[in-house]
Amino acid sequence: MLSIKNLQARIEEKEILKGINLDIKPGEVHAIMGPNGSGKSTLASVLAGRSDYEVTGGEVEFNGKDLLELSPEDRSREGLFLAFQYPIEIPGVSTTNFIKTAVNEVRKYKGQDPMDAVEFLKKMKEKMKLVEIDQSLLTRSLNEGFSGGEKKRNEIFQMAMLEPSLAILDETDSGLDIDALRIVAEGVNKLRDGNRSFLVITHYQRLLDYIVPDYVHVLYKGKIVKSGGKELALELEEKGYDFIKEELGESVEA
Amino acid sequence: MSDVKELIKNKIEATPFSGNGSLQALLKTGLQVLEQEGIPTVKHEEWKYTRIASVLNKNYHYAVEKTGVSKTDVDVVRLPGYESANELVFVNGVYHAELSKILSPKDELDILTLSEAVKTDYKAIVDKHLGHSAQYHKDGINAMNNVLAYEGLFISVKKNKKLSNPVYCYYINDARSAKILSQPRTLIHVGANAEVFFVEEEITLGTDDSFINRIAEIVVEDNAQLHIYKIQNEDSHSNCVKTTHIRQIGVSKVNSVTLTLNGGMIRNNLNFILEAPGCESHMYGLYCVKGETHIDNHTIVDNVQPNSFSNELYKGIIDEKATAVFNGKIFVRQDAQKTNAYQSNKNVLLSNEATVNTKPQLEIFADDVKCSHGCTVGRLxxxxxxxxxxxxxxxxxxxxxxxxxxxxxxxxxxxxxxxxxxxxxxxxxxxxxxx
Known part of the structure; x- marks a missing residue:
């Protein structure tokens, strides 16, 4: 599904990703953890095609295609979804209208006819339940004046509408209280169907109590320095990131 | 420039207009100002970014008497919803009743020429309000129109009447066989408790150069509501200066929306004079321009009395080599305590050659007011x-x-x-x- 080989990327003159290797198979949930500044969000941005980052080496194959060659919209149309850490507020565009445009652009790409209004509404109602999002929120301007929890629920709602094969959650837990976190995580869990894969990027283990990963990777200074099962997340929670540094033979004070 | 002055002089000589009324007074002072001030150049602060002289300096015809505009021509320029609208047609600056269509009864909407109006009960209104915009625009452009104001139209929206038929005004310049200069003039009186929608559009027929120098002076009485919309979507050889001068002399509400899409050089002067306590004014503008269109929006809100509210939002999308100017003045006079005045101008530039000059100007003489202004210029x-x-x-x-x-x-x-x-x-x- 997704195969990352020796991926290197920089922003302006700063090297951030220094050779990432990662394989995700259909239906798997991978978590990437790491201290601030380790390159977690950069990885998410590079995979989604944000132009601020320059890929300086490596390859990414996604469902048999060279992902790095695709425009951001084509990556999305091919089934990649990035849930933003900071969803953008767009005044004047309602979520409903926007998601309708997005769904139909994806359908067009796949050679399908636009979804008719009845079908679209039915699908929307169904997916709204998934993340306990209210219709009134969706008729308002996209994310404008939404609370942190509402923004993140809106991201998961959009994910549900677009039905990606791989969803990247970029620090979806940031800024959420425990109730909002639970709702968002439950929404994600309902979208786990054995085929859809997830890449969950997080700083804290907390989210992984709800979205239980198959694999956990620790990203540090632009490289995956340790991989393991879900128990690795608990170990990190208990010992902090310092134990990784110790294992790498770095001075903890540094 | 001398051509334009000459033209007007000839016009006045050909149509002798003597007497001592307000129309004659306006003509006389107009001529004086025109003589003293001339056509403004870029050295004139108010015309710094709009080279009006270069556009006026062409061999225009001032031809009001003979026009070949027919009803079929008017059909082409009609705006949606015209079926239920009063339609006032001006050709080369002058109102043509035979091309117009008035649906509202006379006790709701009364229309007559200014020279007729001064012979009726409307005389007091005309004497008091005609030419008031000159106090805010002391330049040859305003003066030029004042000289010819006697050809203008008086529109009365009767008190206590809420017009179910909007008033569409088409200002047609017939440039099919010559360059045309026109100077439409209107004085609109919106009576107490009345409500009316005005929609205004300028149209140039033909491909020759066209220049419309238009003044609309509007008086809004107590408890009245005025909605005024402008649509500017002309060809690149059509130029205009449009002055809309609104005096809210009673506690009233006015909404103005100005849309600009196409044209050559377009200058909009929009003035709100809030002369009664507790007036409400909304001014919205959208200019979405490309090519070499030049759009200049100059607005004035003059708060004379206390407790008024004004909100102004102008937005621009500027592409290719188009240029935009925004100048928003807010005056708060000493007596105008508790004024709330807001102003915002937001621009998106879509090309490297697009230009915007934006300038907010606040002059506040009262000490208990809420005013804000802001402007942004950026990319998408x-x-x-x-x-x-x-x-x-x-x-x-x-x-x-x-x-x-x-x-x-x-x-x-x-x-x-x-x-x-x-x-x-x-x-x-x-x-x-x-x-």
């Missing part, structure tokens, strides 16, 4: 664009979606449905947005 928000693209929306469609949303805030302010729909259509088309 890259973050928002990426967000939309990351959800599968193509780059072109994403840009169109963002721009249309930016424009939509202004379009939503149009309360006359057929006009709002029409505005949405032409703006969507301009922005390549799929409605």
């Amino acid at each position: 928000d890259e973050e928002a664009l990426f967000y939309l693209r990351a959800r599968g929306v193509g780059e072109k469609a994403a840009k169109a979606l963002l721009l249309y949303a930016f424009a939509g805030e202004i379009l939503d302010k149009i309360e006359l449905e057929p006009i709002r729909k029409y505005a949405e259509e032409i703006i969507a088309e301009r922005l390549d947005f799929d409605l």
Whole structure:
């Protein structure tokens, strides 16, 4: 599904990703953890095609295609979804209208006819339940004046509408209280169907109590320095990131 | 310039107009100002970015008597919703009753020439309000129109009448066989408790150069509501200076929306004089221009009495080599305590050659007021664009979606449905947005 080989990327003159290797198979949930500044969000941005980052080496194959060659919209149309850490507020565009445009652009790409209004509404109602999002929120301007929890629920709602094969959650837990976190995580869990894969990027283990990963990777200074099962997340929670540094033979004070 | 002055002089000589009334007084002072001030150059602070002299310096004809404009020509320029609208047709600056269509009864809407109006009970209103805009525009452009104001039209919206038929005004310049200069003039009186919608459009027929120098002076009485919409969508050889001078002399509410899409050099002067305590004024503008169109919006809000509220929002999308000017003045006089005045001008530049000059100007002489102003000039928000693209929306469609949303805030302010729909259509088309 997704195969990352020796991926290197920089922003302006700063090297951030220094050779990432990662394989995700259909239906798997991978978590990437790491201290601030380790390159977690950069990885998410590079995979989604944000132009601020320059890929300086490596390859990414996604469902048999060279992902790095695709425009951001084509990556999305091919089934990649990035849930933003900071969803953008767009005044004047309602979520409903926007998601309708997005769904139909994806359908067009796949050679399908636009979804008719009845079908679209039915699908929307169904997916709204998934993340306990209210219709009134969706008729308002996209994310404008939404609370942190509402923004993140809106991201998961959009994910549900677009039905990606791989969803990247970029620090979806940031800024959420425990109730909002639970709702968002439950929404994600309902979208786990054995085929859809997830890449969950997080700083804290907390989210992984709800979205239980198959694999956990620790990203540090632009490289995956340790991989393991879900128990690795608990170990990190208990010992902090310092134990990784110790294992790498770095001075903890540094 | 001398050509234009000459033209007007000849015109006055050909139509002797003597007497001592307010029209004659306006003519005389107009001539004086025209002589003293001349046509403004870029050295004139108010005309710094708009080279009006270069556009006026052409061999225009001032031909009001003979026009070949027919009803079929008018059919082409009609705006949506015209079936239920009063339609006033001006050709080369002068009102043509035979081309116009008045649906509202005379006890709701009364229309007569200014020279007729001064012979009726309307005389007091004309004497008091005609030419008031000259106090705010001491230049040859305003003066030029004053000289010819006797050819203008008086429109009375009767008190206590809420007009179910809007008033559409078409200002047609017939430039099919010559360069045309026209100077339409209107004085509109909106009586107490009345409500009316005005929609104004300038149209040039033919391909020759055209210049419309138009003044509308509007008086709004107690408890009246005025909605005034302008649509500017002309060819590049059509130029205009449009002065809309609104005196709110009673506690009243006015909504103004100005849309600009195409044209040569366009200058809009929009003045709100809030002369009664507790007035409410809304001024919205959207200029969505490309090519070499030059759009200059000069606005004035003069708060004379206390407790008034004004809100101004002008938005611009400027592409190719187009230029935009925004100058928003707010005066708060000493007596105008508790004034709330807000102003905002937001611009998106779509090309490296597009230009915008924006200048807010606040002069506050009262000490207990709330005023704010702000302006932004920028590119399309890259973050928002990426967000939309990351959800599968193509780059072109994403840009169109963002721009249309930016424009939509202004379009939503149009309360006359057929006009709002029409505005949405032409703006969507301009922005390549799929409605």
